[in-house]
Amino acid sequence: MKRYIKNFWVLFLILIIFGLGVAGVAGYRSSHPKTGFVRGNKEAKTDERVFDYGELLSEDEEAALRSLIAQAEDECGCDIVLVTLNREIGGEWNGLRDWADDFYDENCFGYDAAHGDGCVLVDNWYSFGDYNGDTWLSTSGRVENKYSSDDIDELLDDVCGVVNSNPYEAYKLYINGVKKHMLSGSPQSLRIPWIIVVIIALVLSGLYFLIHLYTKQAKDTTTPLTYVTGGSPVEERHIDQFLTKTVHKRKIETSSGSGGGGGHHISSGGFSHGGGGHHH
Numbered sequence: 001m002k003r004y005i006k007n008f009w010v011l012f013l014i015l016i017i018f019g020l021g022v023a024g025v026a027g028y029r030s031s032h033p034k035t036g037f038v039r040g041n042k043e044a045k046t047d048e049r050v051f052d053y054g055e056l057l058s059e060d061e062e063a064a065l066r067s068l069i070a071q072a073e074d075e076c077g078c079d080i081v082l083v084t085l086n087r088e089i090g091g092e093w094n095g096l097r098d099w100a101d102d103f104y105d106e107n108c109f110g111y112d113a114a115h116g117d118g119c120v121l122v123d124n125w126y127s128f129g130d131y132n133g134d135t136w137l138s139t140s141g142r143v144e145n146k147y148s149s150d151d152i153d154e155l156l157d158d159v160c161g162v163v164n165s166n167p168y169e170a171y172k173l174y175i176n177g178v179k180k181h182m183l184s185g186s187p188q189s190l191r192i193p194w195i196i197v198v199i200i201a202l203v204l205s206g207l208y209f210l211i212h213l214y215t216k217q218a219k220d221t222t223t224p225l226t227y228v229t230g231g232s233p234v235e236e237r238h239i240d241q242f243l244t245k246t247v248h249k250r251k252i253e254t255s256s257g258s259g260g261g262g263g264h265h266i267s268s269g270g271f272s273h274g275g276g277g278h279h280h
Helices: 003-029 059-076 092-106 140-147 149-160 168-181 194-220
Strands: 048-053 078-084 119-122 134-140 272-279
Touching: 048 059, 059 078, 059 168, 078 092, 078 168, 078 272, 092 119, 092 134, 092 272, 119 168, 134 140, 134 149, 140 168, 149 168, 149 272
Parallel strands: 048 078, 078 119
Antiparallel strands: 119 134, 134 272
């Protein structure tokens, strides 16, 4: 009995130490968002992130968006670029897609390396038809891999639902949306209250103690001859004889592809991008 109590406390202490370690690391990362991300791109042509060629924003709004982007980039480890336009671009969706990809490539954006982790939202207000303009999101690196076509549609739905009435708020939704999505499922966003760790440790230790105590009591009530007729064991000999062998073969179809995320394609510069677009 004393041995099991000792094991109980040993297991309990191990779980407590492990749990507090996990909670400590998670809490530190939550309060130090730069942990784990180091900017490695030394080739970027510019540090600018807000290019208001369409003249939709005030100087104060541009400054606020730059500050918001800088914080988001440090937290999620990817470049976040915004471009507004008011110009005709031929080729319909392919034209806007190519413009966005080329803008990203030519400026060598990417948090980890040139043409690496990041995205650019190009919002073109050139009016035609029943729409005020078109928006295209071009993704690269980790952002391309993280964003599926559905994820891109959801983000652009949020942006385009607001942009006609309030471009500044729409672009904030873009920046915060990218940061939130890139951090989803990341240990950096994990916070474990210490009391939860203690409760889990107590429950697991209690189960360990009860299971082993029950097993010990069960062993004490039986002997090797408890269920042997006549008190003497009788050994019966069994032989498994291999007679025939039948083998069934089935071809497993596989598929191959490159890249990931939504709208994967290769830009004119030869770099991998994902992306998607909406009218507004």
